Each structure stands twice: as structure tokens, then as C-alpha cells.
Amino acid sequence: MCGIIAYTGHRPAIPVIVEGLKKLEYRGYDSAGLAFALSEQIHLYRASGKLEALEDRLTSPIIMQPTSGIGHTRWATHGLPNEQNAHPHLDSSGSLALVHNGIIENFQELREELIKEGHQFNSETDTEVLVHLIAKGLQKMSSFPEAISWALSQIEGSYAFALISKDYPGKIWAARQASPLLLGVGTGENFVASDIPAFLQYTKDVVFLEDGELVEMDANSWQVYSVDSLKPVDKQVQHIAWDVQAAQKGGFKHFMLKEIFEQPRVIRDCLAGRIDRKKEQVILTELDDLPVPRRLHIVACGTSYHAGLWAKYLLEKWAHIPVEVEIASEFRYRHLVLNPDELVLAISQSGETADTLAGIRLAKEKGIKVIGLCNVVGSTVARESDRVIYTQAGPEISVASTKAMCSQLVLLYLLTLYWGQRQKVLPLDVLSKSIHTFSSLPDILETELPRLREKAAALSQEYAAARSFFFLGRGINYPLALEGALKLKEISYIHAEGYAAGEMKHGPIALIDPNFPTFALALNDELLPKVKSNLKEVEARGGKIIALTHPQTDLKVDHPWELPLLWGPLNSFMVLPALQLFAYEMAVYLGKDVDQPRNLAKSVTVE
Numbered sequence: 001m002c003g004i005i006a007y008t009g010h011r012p013a014i015p016v017i018v019e020g021l022k023k024l025e026y027r028g029y030d031s032a033g034l035a036f037a038l039s040e041q042i043h044l045y046r047a048s049g050k051l052e053a054l055e056d057r058l059t060s061p062i063i064m065q066p067t068s069g070i071g072h073t074r075w076a077t078h079g080l081p082n083e084q085n086a087h088p089h090l091d092s093s094g095s096l097a098l099v100h101n102g103i104i105e106n107f108q109e110l111r112e113e114l115i116k117e118g119h120q121f122n123s124e125t126d127t128e129v130l131v132h133l134i135a136k137g138l139q140k141m142s143s144f145p146e147a148i149s150w151a152l153s154q155i156e157g158s159y160a161f162a163l164i165s166k167d168y169p170g171k172i173w174a175a176r177q178a179s180p181l182l183l184g185v186g187t188g189e190n191f192v193a194s195d196i197p198a199f200l201q202y203t204k205d206v207v208f209l210e211d212g213e214l215v216e217m218d219a220n221s222w223q224v225y226s227v228d229s230l231k232p233v234d235k236q237v238q239h240i241a242w243d244v245q246a247a248q249k250g251g252f253k254h255f256m257l258k259e260i261f262e263q264p265r266v267i268r269d270c271l272a273g274r275i276d277r278k279k280e281q282v283i284l285t286e287l288d289d290l291p292v293p294r295r296l297h298i299v300a301c302g303t304s305y306h307a308g309l310w311a312k313y314l315l316e317k318w319a320h321i322p323v324e325v326e327i328a329s330e331f332r333y334r335h336l337v338l339n340p341d342e343l344v345l346a347i348s349q350s351g352e353t354a355d356t357l358a359g360i361r362l363a364k365e366k367g368i369k370v371i372g373l374c375n376v377v378g379s380t381v382a383r384e385s386d387r388v389i390y391t392q393a394g395p396e397i398s399v400a401s402t403k404a405m406c407s408q409l410v411l412l413y414l415l416t417l418y419w420g421q422r423q424k425v426l427p428l429d430v431l432s433k434s435i436h437t438f439s440s441l442p443d444i445l446e447t448e449l450p451r452l453r454e455k456a457a458a459l460s461q462e463y464a465a466a467r468s469f470f471f472l473g474r475g476i477n478y479p480l481a482l483e484g485a486l487k488l489k490e491i492s493y494i495h496a497e498g499y500a501a502g503e504m505k506h507g508p509i510a511l512i513d514p515n516f517p518t519f520a521l522a523l524n525d526e527l528l529p530k531v532k533s534n535l536k537e538v539e540a541r542g543g544k545i546i547a548l549t550h551p552q553t554d555l556k557v558d559h560p561w562e563l564p565l566l567w568g569p570l571n572s573f574m575v576l577p578a579l580q581l582f583a584y585e586m587a588v589y590l591g592k593d594v595d596q597p598r599n600l601a602k603s604v605t606v607e
């Protein structure tokens with residue numbers, strides 16, 4: 001998705017903006033640009049491709065003069081990813097410059113109308129309509145907030161934008177509706193950005209803007225207004241505990257690798273304060289005043305969806321709660337039958353995924369309470385859910401989600417224990433065995449990760465020529481197989497399909513031949529004999545097999561990959577990084593852009 005950074009203060013603005021854009025690279029982008037007001041003129045710099053291309057153009061000495069400006073990384077939705085369509089966009093007179101994230105759905109009709117009135121358009125984007133509308137508003141209204149409010153009343157869709165004017169250098173206006181935008185409050189300087197890392201090195205004081213809010217700011221002041229009424233809104237400044245280091249690579253070659261290796265720490269953090277060992281109880285005070293649901297609907301996308309599917313097996317087994325897990329983009333358009341004693345659990349790392357948010361809104365419309373499980377503090381999912389459980393994985397920068405899923409699994413596991421206890425159905429030994437295994441898990445994983453990486457690297461060389469992979473698992477390992485396939489395809493661009501191993505014989509097995517390998521999850525659990533039979537079927541068709549397994553499973557496959565045996569479902573915390581590392585090493589070996597895979601964005605804020 002697009003990334004926005006706007007700065008006004010006492011420093012040279014362009015380096016601040018370029019640095020901010022670099023921190024937003026994880027959102028995925030195909031072009032970038034920036035603008036500033038100087039000597040009663042808007043100066044505009046744009047380039048397609050990577051940020052370096054934009055930086056190469058910033059050679060004029062005037063670049064160091066402005067102390068305010070706006071910047072943007074674009075992820076194309078309307079119009080090709082070229083320089084002309086890159087933001088910022090100007091109005092016809094070149095007085096205003098605007099950067100935007102979101103989609104203006106009625107842009108076509110507005111554009112035609114504006115063209116008839118004499119406005120000149122220079123791009124194919126929906127965004128350009130907005131800057132022209134604000135310019136039109138300024139002809140009729142006396143102030144910027146009024147003109148912006150009027151312009152926004154004309155558009156349908158989503159937006160987060162920042163605007164500057166040649167006549168008011170140092171002033172910035174910004175607003176949001178269904179796309180993320182935050183205000184960073186500094187001393188003698190203020191920021192607006194799509195995400196916190198963009199300004200984290202300058203300030204940790206943040207104001208979370210809500211939908212329908214507009215901010216007017218300069219270096220020394222800021223004020224938030226309601227877009228509709230233009231009445232001032234009182235906002236709290238919140239102090240964020242993240243440090244800049246946490247948002248950087250910390251010596252690893254890629255963010256993805258760093259984030260995979262952070263998983264032991266993530267598990268520790270997720271468990272901290274969540275288990276009362278004396279009382280043998282799970283602490284989830286966020287949910288104490290909510291009844292245990294009669295049925296749970298888990299709504300999520302991508303990796304978060306796989307985490308939900310994994311949790312279904314546990315919640316049904318240990319908490320006796322019927323669970324439906326649904327891809328958010330399907331959930332939002334179903335004719336849902338939801339009962340008041342049911343709950344929706346929305347899982348999202350970013351907390352900004354448009355489809356998941358739509359699921360939350362739908363549930364709330366139907367009077368169903370929503371629990372948000374998300375990573376980003378103050379995100380829209382967090383704010384719109386009735387209760388929120390934070391996963392505390394820290395900023396996840398790599399587009400491929402890794403440590404966030406690990407944190408989701410820990411919290412979903414704890415949620416199962418918590419509701420199982422409240423239902424009085426949790427088998428007696430489960431809590432003590434879970435506590436015991438969880439307490440040693442981070443250390444074991446820390447030791448194991450380098451070994452897993454080594455094995456993954458060796459296998460990646462062996463299998464780099466494969467064009468397709470099956471990932472097979474049964475029971476709780478089925479969602480992990482789906483995740484293994486997703487990871488491999490998104491970063492190495494090798495086609496991969498995750499399947500319930502027992503489903504192979506119903507069609508997919510027709511694809512098996514010596515060039516179509518299978519990655520199996522054949523762990524030492526109650527379904528191992530079944531998985532073994534399924535693998536025999538693959539073998540009989542000449543298919544090569546890599547299998548994550550445990551010692552003494554007596555599994556005869558081409559590449560057995562033995563993991564240390566843990567207790568019960570906690571084995572998933574060893575399987576997950578093995579799958580992640582296999583995809584990672586494969587992508588590295590094939591020379592792919594691991595952290596920013598093509599066509600993908602970190603936070604999918606459009607439908």
C-alpha cells in the first residue's frame with residue numbers, strides 16, 4: 001500500500017522525508033515522490049521504481065532549503081506505476097500538492113465534471129481528483145479546513161492524505177477515512193505518516209487519527225478537527241515504547257530473517273504476565289467480562305487466517321467451542337446468520353487490513369461483539385474491536401509475515417486454555433504440560449534456529465529447480481502446510497499448494513511426478529500413520545519428499561528433516577520456523593527480493 005510522510009519543523013525537510021519513506025518501504029511500492037513549497041512555488045520530484053531513483057534526482061542545492069514537505073511511496077491501483085502517476089499531484093495552477101493512500105471510488109465522474117469546468121489533469125490516478133476538488137473548494141471557501149471538508153464531502157472511498165500549499169509554506173493539512181494516518185508530535189516539529197517507523201527516530205509521541213478527522217499543523221502547533229463539522233476534536237498524545245533499533249535489521253541480511261530469529265523473544269513476551277503459575281490459570285483480563293462464546297467466528301486474511309485455522313483445532317478440542325474460520329473477503333459478503341451469544345475474533349498483524357476491518361464492521365452491525373487480535377497498537381482493528389488482545393511481536397517489516405504468526409499462535413493457544421478453563425472442560429494435565437513446555441520453548445528454539453536454517457539452506461539448493469511444491473499436513477499441521485505453501489510462493493515465486501494430506505487422492509495427486517516435490521509435515525502425533533500412508537501414495541508416483549518429522553518415526557522419505565520432539569501442539573512452534581526458513585533460503589538462493597516481494601504489500605488497506 002502507499003506510504004505517506006509529511007514533515008514541518010526546523011530541520012531540512014527532504015532528508016527527513018526520504019528517511020521516512022525508507023521506513024515505509026515495507027508497505028510495498030512501485031514509485032515515489034516528494035514536494036515542498038519554496039519561493040512561492042511548489043517543487044515536485046518523482047520517480048518510478050525504487051527510492052534510489054528518487055534520491056538520484058535530488059541533486060539541486062535548493063533541496064536542503066525547505067523545512068517542510070510531503071513524501072509518498074505509491075503502490076499502483078489506478079494507472080501504471082510510472083513517474084506521471086507517482087504522487088504528489090498538483091492542482092491546475094500548481095498551488096497545491098497532495099499525496100494520498102486509498103481509493104476514490106467515484107473519481108471517474110468527478111474527473112469528467114472537473115475537466116468540463118476547465119481543470120487540467122496530468123495523470124491516470126484517482127488521487128488527482130482530490131487535489132483539484134480542494135482547489136475548487138478554495139475558490140468558494142475562505143479557509144483550507146472548509147475547502148477540504150467540502151472536497152471530502154464529494155468523494156466516495158477511502159483516503160489518507162497530506163496537502164501543502166505554495167502560499168503557506170510550513171503548513172500541512174491531512175485527513176483520513178479508512179486508510180491509516182498518524183500524527184507524530186515533536187518539539188518545534190510535527191509529522192504525519194502512514195505508520196510510526198516513518199518518524200520514530202524523531203519522536204515517540206503519537207496522536208492516532210480516527211476516520212473523519214482532519215489535522216492542520218505547522219512546526220509549533222497542531223489541531224485536529226472533525227471533517228464534517230469542522231469542530232475541534234480533543235486528542236490524546238500517546239507515548240510509544242518502540243525503539244528505532246527494533247524497526248531496523250539488527251545485523252541480519254533481511255528483515256524476514258531477523259524476524260524469524262526474533263521468535264524466541266516473541267514467545268517470551270507473549271507469555272509474560274499471561275500465566276498465573278500458582279493458581280494454574282491463564283490471565284486474559286481483557287476478556288473476563290465477556291461470556292464464553294457459544295460459537296466463534298474467526299475472520300482474517302493470509303497468514304493470520306492460517307493462524308485462525310490452526311486455533312480451530314485447539315478450541316474445539318480443549319475448549320469445546322464450535323469454531324468457523326473464514327477468509328475475511330468471503331465473510332464480508334456472506335448472508336451471515338450470527339447469534340447474539342456468538343463472538344467474532346478478527347486476527348490481523350497490521351490491524352489495517354481492509355477486508356478484516358469490513359468483517360469487524362459487519363459483525364458489529366449485527367450486534368455481535370468483536371475481539372481483535374492484532375500487533376499494531378492503536379491500529380484500526382484495535383480501535384474498532386470491542387476488546388483487543390495485543391500480540392506484542394514488535395514491528396514486523398518484512399512483507400512475509402513470520403514472527404507475527406508465531407505471536408498469534410501463542411495468544412490463540414492461551415485463549416484456548418483460558419476458555420477451556422472457564423468452560424471447565426480443559427483436560428487436567430493440559431495446562432501444566434503447556435506451562436512446562438512453554439517455559440523451555442524459547443531457549444530450545446533459540447538453540448535450534450541456526451540448525452534449522454542450515455538444513456533449510458541445504459534443501460533449498462537441492463530443490464531450487466522445482467517449479468511446484470505440495471505442502472501436506474493433517475490435523476493441526478494442515479494449516480501449517482497452508483502457511484508453508486504461502487510463504488514459499490510469496491517470496492520465492494515457486495508455485496506451491498497446501499493440502500490436507502488425505503485430500504491428495506481426490507485429484508491433486510494426478511500432478512505428482514519426479515519433478516513435483518512434496519513437503520510433508522509427518523510429526524510424531526496421532527495422525528502419523530495416516531500421513532505415512534498418504535506419503536506412500538506420493539512415493540508410488542515417483543514424487544520426491546521432504547518431511548518435517550521427529551526421531552523414531554521410522555519415516556522413509558528422500559529428505560527426512562528431524563525436529564526435536566516437544567509436547568503436543570507446541571510442536572507447531574518448531575514446524576513454523578522450519579517452514580519459514582525453507583521459504584527464506586529458497587528465495588535467497590534464487591536471488592529474490594525477500595523483504596519486498598513483487599506485487600505484494602505489507603498492509604493491504606484496499607479491498
Ligand code: M6R
Pocket residue numbers: 301302303304347348349350351352353356399400401402490600602603604
Ligand atoms: O496484517 P494482516 O495480518 O491483517 O495481513 C493479512 C495478510 O495480508 C498477510 O498475512 C499476508 O498474507 C502476508 N503477506 C503473509 O506473509
